[in-house]
Amino acid sequence: MGCKAAAAMALKADKLRFPSVAAVARSRMMRLWVLRATTTVLLWTCVVQLTATGDTWGPRVLRGWPSCRMAPEAVPVVDKEAALPPKRIYRNNGYLMVSCNGGLNQMRAAICDMVAIARHLNVTLIVPELDKTSFWNDPSEFQDIFDVEHFINSLRGEVRIVRELPPRMKRRVELGMFHSMPPISWSDISYYHNQILPLVRQHKVLHLNRTDARLANNGLPLDIQKLRCRVNYGSLKFTSQIEELGRKVIKILRKNGPFLVLHLRYEMDMLAFSGCTEGCTREEADELTRMRYAYPWWKEKVIDSYVKRKDGLCPLTPEEIALVLRALDIDRSMQIYIAAGEIYGGKRRMASLTSAYPNVVRKETLLEPSDLRFFQNHSSQMAALDYMVSLESDIFVPTYDGNMAKVVEGHRRFMGFKKTILLDRKLIVDLVDRHKSGSLPWDEFSTLIKSVHANRMGSSSRRTVILDKPKEEDYFYANPQECLRDPDLLRAW
Numbered sequence: 001m002g003c004k005a006a007a008a009m010a011l012k013a014d015k016l017r018f019p020s021v022a023a024v025a026r027s028r029m030m031r032l033w034v035l036r037a038t039t040t041v042l043l044w045t046c047v048v049q050l051t052a053t054g055d056t057w058g059p060r061v062l063r064g065w066p067s068c069r070m071a072p073e074a075v076p077v078v079d080k081e082a083a084l085p086p087k088r089i090y091r092n093n094g095y096l097m098v099s100c101n102g103g104l105n106q107m108r109a110a111i112c113d114m115v116a117i118a119r120h121l122n123v124t125l126i127v128p129e130l131d132k133t134s135f136w137n138d139p140s141e142f143q144d145i146f147d148v149e150h151f152i153n154s155l156r157g158e159v160r161i162v163r164e165l166p167p168r169m170k171r172r173v174e175l176g177m178f179h180s181m182p183p184i185s186w187s188d189i190s191y192y193h194n195q196i197l198p199l200v201r202q203h204k205v206l207h208l209n210r211t212d213a214r215l216a217n218n219g220l221p222l223d224i225q226k227l228r229c230r231v232n233y234g235s236l237k238f239t240s241q242i243e244e245l246g247r248k249v250i251k252i253l254r255k256n257g258p259f260l261v262l263h264l265r266y267e268m269d270m271l272a273f274s275g276c277t278e279g280c281t282r283e284e285a286d287e288l289t290r291m292r293y294a295y296p297w298w299k300e301k302v303i304d305s306y307v308k309r310k311d312g313l314c315p316l317t318p319e320e321i322a323l324v325l326r327a328l329d330i331d332r333s334m335q336i337y338i339a340a341g342e343i344y345g346g347k348r349r350m351a352s353l354t355s356a357y358p359n360v361v362r363k364e365t366l367l368e369p370s371d372l373r374f375f376q377n378h379s380s381q382m383a384a385l386d387y388m389v390s391l392e393s394d395i396f397v398p399t400y401d402g403n404m405a406k407v408v409e410g411h412r413r414f415m416g417f418k419k420t421i422l423l424d425r426k427l428i429v430d431l432v433d434r435h436k437s438g439s440l441p442w443d444e445f446s447t448l449i450k451s452v453h454a455n456r457m458g459s460s461s462r463r464t465v466i467l468d469k470p471k472e473e474d475y476f477y478a479n480p481q482e483c484l485r486d487p488d489l490l491r492a493w
Helices: 001-017 023-053 103-121 148-154 165-176 187-204 222-235 240-255 268-274 282-294 305-310 318-327 345-358 379-392 401-412 425-434 442-453 489-490
Strands: 097-098 122-127 178-183 207-208 261-262 335-338 395-398
Touching: 001 187, 023 222, 097 103, 103 122, 103 187, 103 222, 103 401, 148 222, 165 207, 178 187, 187 207, 222 401, 261 379, 261 401, 268 282, 305 318, 305 425, 318 345, 318 425, 318 442, 379 401, 395 401
Parallel strands: 097 122, 097 207, 178 207, 261 335, 261 395
Antiparallel strands: none
16 A cells, blocks of 8 residues: 555656646647737837837838827828818898899809898808899709809808708798898998898898899998909809819810910890891891890890991901901911800801911810710800800900900909900991991001000009999909009009
8 A cells, every 4th residue: 555655646746747748738828828919019019109200200101000099091180160261150130042143154243242242231141043044044053053162161251151041941931921122233232231131130031033233333341342352253163073174175275375265245145135237137137136025124125236336335246356356466376265155147157257267166176075965055054164264365355345254354353464355346346347448458457456455455454433323334343453462553542
């Protein structure tokens, strides 16, 4: 028994000195796990330290790795709210709804006026409704032409603008509990303060159903005038689709050299409205007259085309403008971009111009049909493209002083008094008739055209003010002198 006990004790001692294979494996696994854990902790400590030191010490491969301080993509989150101008805080007097009327540029000017009025009255402006019932029958909404988010956000420091009425106010409108009216044309700001503001407070929602030329050109506070400019030149930004296509047209033109934009107002609706039929056939003149009588909102029906043309009140014809451009020594190789709709009379009426200037182009000839497929039957969106190209042209020449001609003229002044040839139509008609009759030789005709227009190139000038005749004085948007930085003009003031 003593021997057995001694043997057992010896075996136990051997096991203690020489562990089994399983025990050895477990021990090695434990040591390996501890080593891996320690290594992982050390590596992540290094990563965190290197990331924290930023661009100075952090290796390029580690930049952008997650850290305890940054988002998973390691891209700093931009606070859009902080990047915007602070909201103007004011007691809201009510809601102003506006329905613009007319073509794109008439509506553009009206939107600027309505923002200024809303700001002065301390009301909330609903995003303006665009005209869908005029001659052009364009179904475009505000957001189809202008960047609505930019419009709202860029003006939040001046006036509160919302896309639609809040639900409670919308129900009031649905129940007819609002007031709708056209404001008086060419009104000063006191009219809106004394007549319009009480209506807003009374009805909570006021709808202005006409907006063309409803604010005076002159006699307004400087902050109102400057806000009109801010809206026009900063807040009314075209949609990305329009801007992208406009830049494409400009790039194509620039690749081929300098270009002149000719705002050739010789479309059918313009001639019917104005009653100007110079150069038209008898059948064409009759067609234009029928069209004029078909639209009841064109008030003037009986028009003497001959007298109106002699008074300089008709758009120049393609034949007349060809002579004028030649007389001004516009190079024959110059690209002439036609910013207009379909020219009445087509190729027959354009023959003189294309003969004198072979490089006559339009957006339809520069772009593929697929580029314009979403713009077809949307005249305001097409006009927006022409507006962009007109601003960037080397020379801008309008043949009639309509809304686009005036608004582009003012915008080009704001851009640094870019060359804009403002034609004296009454004098031109007289000189053209004398030249065609043979009583005025070409050299004299050309000299007279140049001398008359030497100071009509869109340079700095002061607006003409005619008391009690706002329609006859200079238009604010054609010459926004309060917003122009010109040392000579400032010294004159």
